[in-house]
Amino acid sequence: MSTAKANPTSAWKDGFLFLGNHLALDFLNTCPAPNGEPLELLPDFRALLRWFHAAGLLTLRQRASLQEQWGDSARARRTVEAVRDLRERIREEVTAWEKGNVVHHATVSELNRLMAEHPMLTRLVTSESEASTKLWFAPHQPEDSLAPLAHSAAMLFAHADRSRVRKCRNCVLHFYDISKKGTRRWCSMQLCGNRQKVAAYAARQRSLDHA
Numbered sequence: 001m002s003t004a005k006a007n008p009t010s011a012w013k014d015g016f017l018f019l020g021n022h023l024a025l026d027f028l029n030t031c032p033a034p035n036g037e038p039l040e041l042l043p044d045f046r047a048l049l050r051w052f053h054a055a056g057l058l059t060l061r062q063r064a065s066l067q068e069q070w071g072d073s074a075r076a077r078r079t080v081e082a083v084r085d086l087r088e089r090i091r092e093e094v095t096a097w098e099k100g101n102v103v104h105h106a107t108v109s110e111l112n113r114l115m116a117e118h119p120m121l122t123r124l125v126t127s128e129s130e131a132s133t134k135l136w137f138a139p140h141q142p143e144d145s146l147a148p149l150a151h152s153a154a155m156l157f158a159h160a161d162r163s164r165v166r167k168c169r170n171c172v173l174h175f176y177d178i179s180k181k182g183t184r185r186w187c188s189m190q191l192c193g194n195r196q197k198v199a200a201y202a203a204r205q206r207s208l209d210h211a
Helices: 023-028 046-054 061-068 076-098 105-117 144-158 190-209
Strands: 119-126 130-138 166-167 174-176
Touching: 023 076, 023 144, 023 174, 046 061, 046 076, 046 144, 076 105, 076 144, 076 166, 105 144
Parallel strands: none
Antiparallel strands: 119 130, 166 174
16 A cells, blocks of 8 residues: 555646655655645645545545545544645655665654554455455544545655655655666656757757857
8 A cells, every 4th residue: 555656657636646655755745845835735625525536546536435424524624634744744754865865763663653543454365366454444533534645655655665766856746766777866757857858959059059
């Protein structure tokens, strides 16, 4: 559950970016800055539920049920605020962690508290040829939406290859480099890679013109 496969040629899904190759990083990327200004993709509970569905964490039925039950309630609004606060704390930790720093004890304690209060569950999945286990969560209340977010952040810090977790060199988006060579430097070729290549090409042409 902690790693989300993404097709770099179609980074947007239902209005959200999925190019991080890890749920925790896709969560961070719910506040991109396409024009240099932060763009909040989780402004309310409805948007949060849409993101969970797009990420494959909620079924349409679960999404509709939670929206109907909690909708624009004060509890749902507080949950959205808590989710965004958690996102920014994780962002600070990931940015420092990418540079070699250790995760702060306060963040470890916070993630452990959230995982204890809103745990992920495990179910057995079988087919004709094999059996496996799958993580899932039971969202009975708005606060339960913190379960996969805290869990994925913990899995990132515990198991991801730190050298392959990076922020795009051209924007605020983060990604986990799963390429064979491990040389990915942009969030995606479509969003920033091509822009960088075009800029480099234009610079070379200007240099030739003035040679």
